[in-house]
Amino acid sequence: MTATYNPVLCxxxxxxxxxxxxxxxxxxxxxxxxxIQDGEFPKPIKLGRSSRWYKSEVESWMQQRIADSRRA
Structure with a gap:
């Protein structure tokens, strides 16, 4: 299966x-x-020696941390 490039999603x-x-x-x-090592942050997407994350995953992680801290 080949991945397709979607410029809108990017x-x-x-x-x-x-x-x-x-x-x-x-x-x-x-x-x-x-x-990341503890499984508490999204794993990176490896591109050669570089690590990248989808911005939406980081934003979702951050929103969850905010919600969790306000429940405490």
């Missing part, structure tokens, strides 16, 4: 890097890699 849900994530959240990359 534009609406871009791949982001760790620099974007750390800037967006104010947390360190080391903290995020620990969360």
């Amino acid at each position: 534009a609406e849900d871009p791949l982001i890097d760790m620099t974007f994530i750390t800037t967006y959240t104010g947390m360190t990359d080391k903290w995020f890699y620990k969360l």
Whole structure:
């Protein structure tokens, strides 16, 4: 099965890097890699030696963290 390229999906849900994530959240990359190792953050999409995440997955993760912290 071959994946098809859909420019609309790419534009609406871009791949982001760790620099974007750390800037967006104010947390360190080391903290995020620990969360990934513990299964508490989405696994990266590996592109060669680079790691990327769908922006929507990171935003969903962040919204869940906010919701969880407000229930506590």
